[in-house]
Amino acid sequence: MTNSWTDIKNTDLAIIMGGNAAEAHPCGFKWVTEAKANRGARLIVVDPRYTRSAAVADYYAPIRQGTDIAFLLGLINWLMANNKVQWEYVKSFTNAPYLVQEGFGYQDGLFTGYDEVKRDYDRSTWNYELGPDGYVISDETLEHPRCVWSLLKQHVAQYTPELVSRITGTPKDKFLKVCEMVGECSAPDKTMTSMYALGWTQHSKGSQNIRTMAMIQLILGNIGVRGGGMNALRGHSNIQGLTDMGLMSNLLPGYLTLPFETEPTFEKYMSTRGYKPLRPDQTSYWQNYKSFFVSFQKSMWGAAATAENDWSYDWLPKLDVAYDIIRAFNLMFEGKVNGYVCQGFNPLLAFPNRAKCTAALSKLKFLVTIDPLQTETSRFWENHGPHNDVDTASIQTEVFQLPSTCFAEDDGSLTNSGRWLQWHWAASTPPGEAQRDTWILGQLFTRIRDLYRQEGGAFPDPIVNLNWSYEDPDYPTADELAKEINGSALEDLTDPADATKVTLAKGKQVPSFAALRDDGKTACGCWIYSGCFTEAGNQMARRDNADPDDTGIYSKWTWSWPVNRRILYNRASADVKGDPWDRTRKLLWWEGSKWTGFDVPDIAPTAKPGVVGPFIMNEEGTGRLFVRGMMRDGPFPVHYEPFEAPIANLIAPKIRGNPASRVFKYDWEQFGDVAEFPYVATSYRLTEHFHYWTKHAQINASLQPEFFVEIGEELAKEKNIPNGSWVRVWSKRGSVEAVALVTKRIRPMLCDGKVQHVIGMPLHWGFIGETKKGYGPNSLTPVVGDANSETPEFKAWLVNVEPITGPTPVA
Amino acid sequence: MADIADTDTRISRRFFLKGAGAGVAVTSLGALGFGGIEAAYADSIRPFKLLGTTITRNTCTYCSVACGILIYSKGDITKGEKAEVKHIEGDVDHPTNRGTLCPKGAALLDFVHAKTRLEYPMVRRPGSDKFERVTWDYALDRIARLLKDDRDKNFIEKNAAGVTVNRWVSSGFLAASATTNETAFCTFKVVRSMGMLMFDNQARV
């Protein structure tokens, strides 16, 4: 989220597309209800299904899953054509005026530089035209044919309401109604908030789905303002935190990136991370990359990381390819993985193509699960009849199931979608011999380290030298770790202007990342979290819920990254001169000599208006309508059909799926087509359950006990499927049996002249827990990820359906 | 840090007295002690079940709205007592959820006390059809050995071109996303120091 849950109360229009906030985030959704009740705000829901969010919406428009980009590009086209643009914002705060270099082009669904064999682009032409001073050339009139605005206008022109309707199945009048409602928010004093979740990410073009709406929000001037923003609802309680902390195959903490093997030296690594400003006097905050990186290396390896050994740069593993979960399970499937540890995760139900997952896990030598609960993954080898039909005896995997504590038995911080780090305290004794994760990891690490110390082995240096100075090495505490994440001075830090003046004594916690150094005098586990546990104490445990002027900021409630800033890009809440766009919703303003307001300024406090652009994490200082070479699949979004789609791509009929998505050969062969699988399926959560967890909780099991699929009345009639009867739904990859819930909430759509029926499949059932045994959508879904993030395409695939007399009896 | 009263400057002490009308003589149940509950209450009103429990502030473990919750336990672990969770309810002082909870949060108690909670380390031997209980020492020693052996055997110090890469890609680690940031950092250090690249969390999905 760029904003926070509580900020949603400030909005004039909430658009829920690619998510179902009422159902998946009811307590956050309350702020939509509040905005409606107190501000007269409106709510739009665009979804293939009439969801619980739609039930309380002012306007609902159906859409065929996987066509959001066409819808949104059509919306941009409409906004541009109807002058629904926040012009001052677009001209000053976005890259609309910048010229793109000659040679860049787009045709028939592809940008310049495409290599069909590699399914990848040479992205060198996707760049600005720079002047001799190294700064980007800009045309403030927005009339230059190669300026971003002109290119965008040209790019979206083909997405007319008629074409949008043909692709998306959204009736034209409904599409236009949404355009009008959204268009009103181009007024500087009107804001729209975009609320999305996995309905956008779980597509082979998930990142571009989000980007397209971000572009709309820039055009409407809705980024950085109260009641605006791009708000990823996010799923798990600390999915934000684990990502911030760099627990991803390609990341280091704080969105530093793991080196590739093409960056063999620290110098080479830093050479592409200079982030030189592209505008005069612009702040480009990533220029501090080296301070963050060196401080991180010091927190990892302490005294062993020195200037001489390039801060132990060699001790970081170097990537050859991305080791995302799709590749990991493909390697496992190919027998190339021996051991796997699942620390509270249930891949058997969470990863696509369950049959492939089972086969992959069966090839492991050992599997370790660390979880408070039994999981299907930890019991993947156990035969549960049709619900897990495996040959137990033939599975040679050694499986460990380690009991960990749950939230009620553990201390620590969790980062919510609004980037608030909230500390919590243990209330209960763990059951049996269950242990906290830090105990389990501490025990495991010290054992491995001792083995390396005793018997040596492959490259022991990074292990035996790992900074592990906890009071009890077998059991690091949450406080110790939190302090380490915040960072501290390893030596006395002095004022750059006066070397005799100590600004921070050795051993003290740094107050923020501004104090971090690239000379090895500071250590910091995760720079963006710096400030969370300072000399003033644990900021994440703060509980002052004061909210001056009723802004919804709550700056003294716990702590948010970065530097307790609650709304990102908040400088953009004021116009070029520094006056708030909307005086009734002030956030930050220029007070003659400095920025002041309700939130921590997202700009140097004394940076004069009109000099420094508000988007200081971008070298341009502006929001990007055109992203240069930073997205694998294009600097502008393009409508691509899902890999399994019921119709051909109307703008580029020859292209299947996202042309830049990586697809493994085995998985490509497992794609089905519309002749065999005529219906489009989608997966989703229900409000009664949380993923595969609450099926273990009796109350939730009683509120939604049994696996079902949702089918519209029209398809049910056509297929002779009475409500509550049993059906079989199958794809190229598997088959499931379910109760059919026949509903008016799913209606067929007309796409390119063909009637499209949607089949909805909730995802909460497995073979362990209090609920009845059932299946997950991953029994059916294809293995292909988003071109940028490799998030699997769970939201749009093809199936067939038939009535059956009842479930296959369990032998 | 466990002393929540210190960090909690605005704990709600409001009572919803309005409902009783003004000037009502109130009876202190605390003064009456537990034996007095029945006497203090009207025959037809059930005893208040949270009397004498310990309140701990926590955060809902499910989604990223991160609702503030209050855990009511019998026993106080900060005093070294054995504590058991009796009830969980939304924290009205939390700015986001204002005391509300969704159906998952409102039923957190059943997650804590789920029949399928794990209590002991278990191992399933190759080909076996059951888990066997083992000690933590056995499990941890064995896992450490398995990981080290695999790393030692398959660690790649240099790639085909002779570039130092120091990576280990024959074992992988999945981190969840309901663990704390502190656990996450601890995990990060352990996993990355071993050179492991096949490392992801739920955010990927």
Next chain:
Amino acid sequence: MSERYEIDPSDEVHVGERVTVDRYTKAARLNHWLTAACLVLLAISGLAMFHPDLFFLSALFGGGQNTRAIHPWIGVVLFFSFGGLFLRFWRLNLWRPEDGTWMRRLYDVLINKEDNLPELGKYNAGQKIVFWGMSLLILILIVTGLAIWNQYFSEYTTVEQKRYALILHSAAAVTIICVWIVHVYAAIWVKGTFSAMIQGYVTGGWAWKHHRKWLKALVSGKHVDDGKAAPAPAPAGKPGQAAAE
């Protein structure tokens, strides 16, 4: 007598210094008293649930829960028990011409002027009305009772049906209690009646006075034990024998 009056084969006149007439077999009496006990228990437990002022009666059953639980079961017993009585007695309770006459002279009945009444068979019209009234009311009570027997049958009726069942059940219960009061009072009023249901026989005079046609039919039908015939292989425990002097 042109008309042949039906008699119960087990009824028998015992000749002697003091004539006695067997009126009810031991089985019939047990059957009757079982029914009577049920009816009384039902009335008490039912009244406990009918009117708040009578709720204290539930204490007799060990509280309201027990009262509620046991009442329908007693009702079932009563239903079958009364069914037994019904099978025994229905034939002799069929309406006959003299019953109309009796009814028309009800005032004479009440003022004990029996001379003005026709000769009657085993039962008079009042008894017959009690019999048929009980039969009908018990039928109503069992049907409505099942409808409101939540423990087993709550799913089979709608709430609206339950409401009608409840009021019907209550009304029938009140009525049957009234009928029962008549029945009991009649036995108290007409001296010599109790022995019929206690010892099983009545005196000849009682039979002569109240059910002369019945007595005559027994005599003319040779249902007479004059002490001369060899002891008949009568059912064991035939009360008339033991009581014969």
Next chain:
Amino acid sequence: MTTFEYELPNPQTEDVKTVFGQQDLIRRSASTIEPPARQLTPMAKLIDVSKCIGCKACQAACLEWNDKRAPVGENVGTYTIPPDLSPQMFTLMRFTEWINPETDNLEWLIRKDGCMHCADPGCLKACPAPGAIVQYSNGIVDFDHERCIGCGYCVAGCPFNIPRISKTDHRAYKCTLCSDRMAIGQGPACAKSCPTHAIVFGTKAEMTEHAETRIKDLKSRGYQNAGLYDPPGVGGTHVMYVLQHADKPEIYADLPNNPVISPVVNLWKGAAKYAGLAAMAGMVAFGVLHRFVEGPNRVTPKDEEEAKQLTEDPRS
């Protein structure tokens, strides 16, 4: 922090004060009671159906707070789960997919069903067990399970079909309006949990006022027939609904249009109760009177003689 309107406090665990109790009863089933010395402010729960997202948090909170667990059943083609109220499930979201004939738009009507806490409670009227159902002057209609005899009369008495009798302990159950929480100055668990504040709790006057603002908002969004459901037929209720289509409550899973205590129940618990006693007493009185006036009917020695003669008649 600006407090939410009608925000409910956190339960405390020490120094807990009771704010009302037995002394505040205004009705007690099958009993006559002294009017209480004071009148508590009438309280009410307002359920704004237009804000309800059908998340079932109220159901979960209700089960958790009351230490009840509903069985894990089956899906029979509806989101209404469990399929009905039960002795465990005091409240239930009832889902109706309704096509508005005026707009042809689908509306998913989700109504939280449960006890309405009628001012004139039919259950209490029907209850035969003294004190098993009580009504406080703040509007709570509560069941005292210790006194409940499980007869099910409350089921018949209720115009909303709410109470359910347990098959295991044979006692009637329904929403208590969390009387145990309210007794120490808190609000019901469902209202506390409701994520969108579709359920709010406060004085009945406040709730009525709040409903007006909600109705105004709904009318501004095109719901011309939005209105408050506080049916006068049962004297008003302490659980009220804001309905988008208040002119047709029956579309909300058969919410009664004009609920009243059934005339049959009124007859049964009114006239019939007295008439019945009178009839029985009358019968007894008649017997007693007759006994004194006419005396017993005795068999005379003459009758015995007649019988003897008859039996000795040689013709026989």
